[in-house]
Amino acid sequence: MNVISRGIKNALRSPLRSGAIVLMLAISIGLILSMLVARGSVSAKIDEVKSTAGTSITISPAGVMGFAGGGDALTSAQLTSIKNTPHITSTSASLSDQLSTTDTNLTASLELGNFGARMQRFEGSGSTANGESAPTSTNSTSTRPAPTPRTSVTGTTNPNSVSTNGSDLNITSGVTIDGTSSALIALVGSDLATKNSLTVGSTFTAYTKTITVKGIFKTDNKFQDSGIIMPLATVQTLTDQSGAVTSVVAKVDSSDNVSTTVTSLKSTLGDKADIISQAEQAAASVSSLESIASLALAGVIGATIAGAVIVLLSMIMIVRERRREIGVIKAIGGTNRKVMAQFVTEALTLTIIGSVVGLTLGVLVSGPMTNSLVSNSQSSSQTARAEGPGAGLIRGGFSQINRNITSVTSSITPEIFAVAIGMTLLIAIVGSAVPAWFIARISPAEVLRTE
Amino acid sequence: MLVVKNLTKTFTTASGSVSALENVSLTVETGEFASIIGKSGSGKSTFLSMLGALDIPTSGKIEVDGVDIAKLSANKQTAYRAKKIGFVFQHYNLIPNLSALENVMLALEFGGMPMKKRKARAEQLLTDVGLEPDEQLRKPARLSGGQQQRVSIARAIANHPAIVLADEPTGNLDSETGKKIFDLLHRLSRSEKTTILAVTHDMNIAGKTDRTFKLKDGKIAN
Numbered sequence: 001m002n003v004i005s006r007g008i009k010n011a012l013r014s015p016l017r018s019g020a021i022v023l024m025l026a027i028s029i030g031l032i033l034s035m036l037v038a039r040g041s042v043s044a045k046i047d048e049v050k051s052t053a054g055t056s057i058t059i060s061p062a063g064v065m066g067f068a069g070g071g072d073a074l075t076s077a078q079l080t081s082i083k084n085t086p087h088i089t090s091t092s093a094s095l096s097d098q099l100s101t102t103d104t105n106l107t108a109s110l111e112l113g114n115f116g117a118r119m120q121r122f123e124g125s126g127s128t129a130n131g132e133s134a135p136t137s138t139n140s141t142s143t144r145p146a147p148t149p150r151t152s153v154t155g156t157t158n159p160n161s162v163s164t165n166g167s168d169l170n171i172t173s174g175v176t177i178d179g180t181s182s183a184l185i186a187l188v189g190s191d192l193a194t195k196n197s198l199t200v201g202s203t204f205t206a207y208t209k210t211i212t213v214k215g216i217f218k219t220d221n222k223f224q225d226s227g228i229i230m231p232l233a234t235v236q237t238l239t240d241q242s243g244a245v246t247s248v249v250a251k252v253d254s255s256d257n258v259s260t261t262v263t264s265l266k267s268t269l270g271d272k273a274d275i276i277s278q279a280e281q282a283a284a285s286v287s288s289l290e291s292i293a294s295l296a297l298a299g300v301i302g303a304t305i306a307g308a309v310i311v312l313l314s315m316i317m318i319v320r321e322r323r324r325e326i327g328v329i330k331a332i333g334g335t336n337r338k339v340m341a342q343f344v345t346e347a348l349t350l351t352i353i354g355s356v357v358g359l360t361l362g363v364l365v366s367g368p369m370t371n372s373l374v375s376n377s378q379s380s381s382q383t384a385r386a387e388g389p390g391a392g393l394i395r396g397g398f399s400q401i402n403r404n405i406t407s408v409t410s411s412i413t414p415e416i417f418a419v420a421i422g423m424t425l426l427i428a429i430v431g432s433a434v435p436a437w438f439i440a441r442i443s444p445a446e447v448l449r450t451e
Numbered sequence: 452m453l454v455v456k457n458l459t460k461t462f463t464t465a466s467g468s469v470s471a472l473e474n475v476s477l478t479v480e481t482g483e484f485a486s487i488i489g490k491s492g493s494g495k496s497t498f499l500s501m502l503g504a505l506d507i508p509t510s511g512k513i514e515v516d517g518v519d520i521a522k523l524s525a526n527k528q529t530a531y532r533a534k535k536i537g538f539v540f541q542h543y544n545l546i547p548n549l550s551a552l553e554n555v556m557l558a559l560e561f562g563g564m565p566m567k568k569r570k571a572r573a574e575q576l577l578t579d580v581g582l583e584p585d586e587q588l589r590k591p592a593r594l595s596g597g598q599q600q601r602v603s604i605a606r607a608i609a610n611h612p613a614i615v616l617a618d619e620p621t622g623n624l625d626s627e628t629g630k631k632i633f634d635l636l637h638r639l640s641r642s643e644k645t646t647i648l649a650v651t652h653d654m655n656i657a658g659k660t661d662r663t664f665k666l667k668d669g670k671i672a673n
Contacts, residue, residue: 002560002566006549009548009549010548013548324544325546325547328540328544328546329546329557330529330532331503331505331532331538331544332532332533332538332557332558332561332606333529333530333532333533333534333558333561333562333610334529334533334557334561335526335529335561336529338561443505443506444505444532445500445505445506
């Protein structure tokens with residue numbers, strides 16, 4: 001029997017105490033692994049979300065949200081300055097309008113409903129700010145026309161920008177249109193086409209002009225599928241708004257330059273425009289994940305310290321208990337090195353058993369723990385977001401970001417496992433260093449003092 | 452041969468210096484069985500710890516076969532304890548989770564004996580002190596006091612030490628078992644030519660040793 005086997009044998013000397021130490025250590029090591037896995041998974045997801053956030057910047061006139069709000073459309077001069085901003089590689093601009101029954105021969109496919117009626121209630125020169133009277137009432141002021149369903153028109157340089165899922169527009173029949181042309185052509189939403197029996201090649205009247213249908217599109221968004229897409233220049237000409245745009249989507253050459261480009265645009269456009277980047281939206285989305293990553297790191301450090309303290313206190317207790325035995329070993333010729341090696345082996349044995357149990361525990365609980373942390377955090381952040389103004393207007397890339405976040409999966413990589421084992425070794429070293437120092441200080445004469 | 456010259460040990464306490472041993476000088480020949488008697492607090496255990504290189508004297512010399520052990524380095528003192536000294540304690544002080552055989556093998560390991568030879572040597576030693584083979588595999592808790600002291604003696608003589616230092620070797624045993632242990636030590640001193648120095652309260656035992664030293668207030672009284 002050598003010093004190693006004596007150390008191992010000593011570790012199992014008191015099964016109840018060793019079991020308690022191993023259990024505490026296992027919980028600590030299991031927690032270290034779980035926290036490392038959680039941190040690894042969450043960090044990877046943060047990187048993924050940020051990388052998929054894209055490099056788009058959306059610029060809209062200040063105060064405008066869809067067809068609501070107020071303010072002036074962006075001008076061609078402003079559009080030019082956007083295009084000339086460093087790092088912007090391309091832009092797609094759009095101008096939105098609505099066709100009433102007097103502007104077109106089309107029948108709107110979207111029911112007016114309470115929302116549509118309320119939006120039109122404030123229109124007209126004689127309307128009051130708090131007009132509570134029913135819009136359809138016959139005794140309302142003569143300057144306020146009765147609300148009627150309308151058809152939305154989007155003039156755009158890039159028809160794909162109308163897509164709601166971030167990918168290209170789904171053309172169910174015909175072909176897409178060239179957004180940079182000024183021809184009297186249109187893509188018609190599937191609901192509107194069905195309502196008016198329009199097919200590819202059909203014509204309809206808008207703004208007193210005859211427009212030819214080039215294609216039918218479907219987005220599964222009732223609002224979009226009830227609208228018309230036309231080239232930007234065509235809509236600008238027909239609505240007599242030369243050069244005006246209500247939304248610009250600019251692409252930046254690199255995700256690293258998005259932040260500086262936003263700053264530059266804000267400086268150029270001042271308070272005339274609202275500027276939102278996907279990267280900023282992603283940063284806001286992943287802030288809860290970043291909190292989890294920080295929490296996980298604190299957990300790793302805390303669990304490592306707890307593990308080291310458990311081993312340290314256990315070994316100090318064992319050394320104090322066996323003072324006399326250590327004195328005997330030294331009295332019969334045992335060197336400090338041999339006695340320390342025996343006790344370090346004992347500490348290592350307890351740590352290794354604790355590690356095996358703890359790592360197994362960690363593998364079992366890390367997945368559910370990570371998913372639980374992320375789903376709890378996401379549900380709370382989503383609740384908060386739904387309460388915010390304009391929540392219903394967030395679409396496209398942003399919903400993709402959300403899907404990415406909720407798909408966090410925990411995985412144990414060899415690197416994480418190696419770090420967990422490194423932490424365990426640190427626990428064993430710290431936990432046995434101080435007891436070793438105590439051992440070195442025990443005098444062999446101790447054995448006679450207790451006689 | 453053991454030669455002690457003017458050995459002094461002073462402890463510093465909160466209330467000042469206390470002399471545990473004062474100018475103790477004695478000589479014990481090789482193979483001699485000597486005893487040290489004295490009241491509690493007379494300095495017997497301190498004297499034994501000096502002889503066993505467990506503690507360092509304040510002044511004086513302890514020569515074992517011509518080597519002054521007080522001047523040895525810490526490492527050499529450890530080697531001295533392993534090879535030149537054997538201890539027998541009143542409370543046996545066997546390692547509780549090791550069997551009788553393993554306790555003796557532990558001393559052989561510290562004495563530098565190759566691993567392959569330890570077991571046979573330990574078995575032989577335990578047989579010599581009267582332990583049956585099945586008893587050799589028992590842990591100390593499953594042995595009687597007399598059997599534990601026999602294991603302790605086997606461990607003390609395992610590396611053919613020059614001196615065996617026994618601190619009240621029969622103090623924890625009944626008189627009959629104590630006599631057997633004394634006879635065993637006596638026999639060893641004769642057969643192995645080992646110098647034995649035993650601290651005891653038992654005047655019957657002290658009277659049967661080759662020589663008796665009396666310690667009183669840290670000084671040799673006779």
